[in-house]
Amino acid sequence: MTKLLVVDDEPRTAELTAALLRRAGYMVEIAASGSDALASVRSSSPDLMLLDYEMPDMEAPEVLDSLRSGADRIAFPVIILTGARHAAGDQVLGIERGATDYIVKGTDRQVLLARVRGALRDRAPETRLIACGRLRIDMASGEAWLGERGLKLERRPQLMLQLLAGRPGEVVGREELLERVWGTNYAGFEHSVEQAAHQIRRALAEPGWIETVRGIGYRFVAQP
């Protein structure tokens, strides 16, 4: 299950945000300060953090700096929640320190959920090209090639291939595929996952790239 960390020093705001996210099917932890947040990250490694910009003990940029060791990228997406819009052309608060996105407080809840989903889906926003042996995927356009041959894939199979190839050798469960590719946790879509896997294999037209792990999910294995 995807784990989110909500950081806000104002308990009502934190609880309301957490409740919204829990209803959307996420597991949510709350931290009430910047130092709390850093401790939570260490103890429970969240998949995404929603970080209030203004807190008494430290502001978001400080938290982001502490999450980074040296020049390393932060290992998970961070969305800044802020009460202040910024003037056009200003560097967005926190973006230059490694935040993925920001949300102005009071934004529609559907928009907030869409941004959380979006940030989770593209956990490595700076990587535009995935290359695994002869397979290359352009994350921006969605195009994929095996050697010089372009692969014809519909959108969902393309997203699924992107997800699998982004984590080579790792088994990705059906539930995660459903949530991240189809945006649902409804198990009735499982046959869609199988159909998508079938389409990917047909497009690759070579055995071995996509392994079925019975009862669990799929694994990408780069072929020579």
Added chain:
Amino acid sequence: MESATGSSPSPEVAAALHRLRSTLARLKAELERAQEDGAAPPLGRLQGDVEEALALLREVERAALGLVSVLVVDDDARLAELTARGLRRMGFDSDSTDAFREPRPGEVVVFDLGLYSGLDEAGRSALRALRPIVVTGATDPGSRALATSLNATDYLVKPVELEDLAAAIRRRMAETSR
């Protein structure tokens, strides 16, 4: 030296501030009346007021801070959101949608031609009035003619680089302020 009376805001800011105060005053009055009557406050109306207040606040912010608001319309919701996020990271105030909606005041519309066939005549004429930036997956002359018919200020072929899109938005803004 600043004058004691401060500088006067633009007419748009003044109007939005005025409406914001009226909306908040109405909200306060509703709550006071409900408290006096010992009745449940009218939730639907209060929620409407709060949303209106936030929309007005956004108008004030837009005018006061010179925000550039952008609405990215693309039938691929994921691509729309990815583009909008990229624009946010570049300092634009951007939102995304996979179905054309009435934009907020001052919003620049980036429209994917893939959605054109789904628009009725009212939608098409609304879009023409907005002078959108048109994005298309196809390079055929038909789509360029379509963009022209939509009164587009710019025409970009996918995959669109964010820098090119940002430049098109800036051109569009410069044109408006002229």
